[in-house]
Amino acid sequence: MDKALLEQVITIAQQAGEAILEVYQRSEGMDIQTKQDDSPVTAADLAAHAIMEPALAALLDGVPVLSEESKLPPFDVRGQWQSYWIIDPLDGTKEFIKRNGEFTVNIALVEDGIPVMGVVHVPVLNITYAGGRDLGAFKIADGTRTAISSRKLAQHIDSGKPVEVVASRSHGADAVDALMNRIQGALGPVDTKNMGSSLKLCLVAEGAADLYPRLALTSEWDTAAAQAVVEAAGGIVVDDKFQLMRYNTKEDILNPFFYVIGDPSYDWKPLLLG
Numbered sequence: 001m002d003k004a005l006l007e008q009v010i011t012i013a014q015q016a017g018e019a020i021l022e023v024y025q026r027s028e029g030m031d032i033q034t035k036q037d038d039s040p041v042t043a044a045d046l047a048a049h050a051i052m053e054p055a056l057a058a059l060l061d062g063v064p065v066l067s068e069e070s071k072l073p074p075f076d077v078r079g080q081w082q083s084y085w086i087i088d089p090l091d092g093t094k095e096f097i098k099r100n101g102e103f104t105v106n107i108a109l110v111e112d113g114i115p116v117m118g119v120v121h122v123p124v125l126n127i128t129y130a131g132g133r134d135l136g137a138f139k140i141a142d143g144t145r146t147a148i149s150s151r152k153l154a155q156h157i158d159s160g161k162p163v164e165v166v167a168s169r170s171h172g173a174d175a176v177d178a179l180m181n182r183i184q185g186a187l188g189p190v191d192t193k194n195m196g197s198s199l200k201l202c203l204v205a206e207g208a209a210d211l212y213p214r215l216a217l218t219s220e221w222d223t224a225a226a227q228a229v230v231e232a233a234g235g236i237v238v239d240d241k242f243q244l245m246r247y248n249t250k251e252d253i254l255n256p257f258f259y260v261i262g263d264p265s266y267d268w269k270p271l272l273l274g
């Protein structure tokens with residue numbers, strides 16, 4: 001992967017983040033619309049989309065952009081794409097509306113169904129996570145860059161600390177609770193932190209959490225960018241059959257349920273698939 005390209009993508013994500021913050025900080029409140037699928041969309045989602053779509057389309061000749069905020073091309077068209085950009089201009093719109101800061105800008109480059117480069121920007125924290133195949137993963141916090149990697153589970157447990165699990169604030173809580181009980185039985189104490197958006201995958205990437213079980217629906221733009229970061233940091237994202245999660249393989253844009261795993265050398269499969 002091209003390091004210069006990743007830098008350009010980081011700049012685009014941060015510019016979109018600034019446009020989102022302008023809306024976020026407006027004192028008069030937000031104009032919230034409801035989309036066809038009942039999910040909320042704000043002026044911030046649309047402003048970020050308007051910045052990112054043309055900027056990405058200009059980066060690589062002939063590589064299209066698929067956005068949560070644009071019309072989904074039929075699968076007989078997009079199924080032909082060898083590579084494409086996939087973006088979620090504002091992931092965690094519910095958290096944006098609740099004003100808790102847990103929302104992200106997401107850009108991924110997908111090649112042959114694999115997210116090979118990703119940038120996740122967190123506007124309120126001014127933190128950017130980035131990574132790519134052969135580029136490693138890193139975090140930029142207030143301008144300072146640090147390499148990140150996911151952590152080893154055995155070492156973490158041996159040091160007396162609980163297994164740390166991240167989960168959605170809004171979706172799939174009952175199934176995650178049942179799983180927590182199984183993990184607790186096998187590995188001892190578990191700490192669960194609830195959080196919005198793709199930030200959860202980034203916490204696994206940077207070794208601040210061990211597992212993110214997603215036992216509720218998401219779309220491919222919700223996960224592609226952060227999956228690239230997780231995998232560049234040494235983790236994996238597997239589906240409900242324990243296969244690495246892949247993109248653009250079918251007519252609809254929904255992901256299977258999935259697990260984000262920081263330490264692939266631990267045999268999570270029996271525990272997760274019960």
Ligand SMILES: Nc1ncnc2c1ncn2[C@@H]1O[C@H](COP(=O)(O)O)[C@@H](OP(=O)(O)O)[C@H]1O
Nearest residue numbers: 090091092093094168170171196197217218219
């Ligand atoms: N029924 C559904 N189908 C598809 N995606 C869904 C969904 N319910 C929630 N999501 C996705 O879950 C994301 C929020 O996840 P979380 O609860 O972890 O914050 C939403 O992102 P958006 O905010 O971009 O719409 C949305 O894409």
Ligand SMILES: [Mg+2]
Nearest residue numbers: 088091092222
């Ligand atoms: Mg989303």
